[in-house]
Amino acid sequence: MTGAPSELIHDYTEISWNSPHEFKIVWADGHESLYSLDFLRLNCPCAGCQGHGEQIYKDLPEDVAANPKESAPPAEVWPVGDYAIGIRFSDGHETGIFSFRFLRRYCPASQGDAIE
Numbered sequence: 001m002t003g004a005p006s007e008l009i010h011d012y013t014e015i016s017w018n019s020p021h022e023f024k025i026v027w028a029d030g031h032e033s034l035y036s037l038d039f040l041r042l043n044c045p046c047a048g049c050q051g052h053g054e055q056i057y058k059d060l061p062e063d064v065a066a067n068p069k070e071s072a073p074p075a076e077v078w079p080v081g082d083y084a085i086g087i088r089f090s091d092g093h094e095t096g097i098f099s100f101r102f103l104r105r106y107c108p109a110s111q112g113d114a115i116e
C-alpha cells in the first residue's frame with residue numbers, strides 16, 4: 001500500500017456483515033477488509049484489555065478461528081464520530097473504540113503494511 005492519501009485510508013464507504021462472525025469494511029480507497037469479531041475481541045484496544053503499554057498484536061488461536069465464539073447478534077457494531085467504530089461483544093464488553101487507523105493497521109489482508 002503506497003501513496004494513498006490518509007483521508008482515504010481512514011474513511012470508509014460501507015460496513016456490512018460477511019457472516020455472523022465477521023464484518024467487512026469497504027474503505028474509501030477501494031480496499032476491502034474482513035474483521036472477525038473474535039480477532040477484535042482478542043485485540044480490543046481499550047485500557048482495560050491492553051493496560052497502558054504499547055499494544056501487541058495477537059493472532060487468533062487456530063481453535064477459535066475454526067470455531068468462532070463471537071457472533072452477531074448479540075455483538076453490535078456502530079459508528080463513533082467519523083473516525084472509529086464501537087463494538088459491543090457478546091460478553092457485554094463495549095469500551096473498545098476501534099479507530100479506522102487501528103483497523104487499517106491490523107487489516108488481515110495487508111498485515112505488515114505500514115499505515116501512518
Ligand SMILES: [Zn+2]
Nearest residue numbers: 044046049096
Ligand atoms: Zn477492551
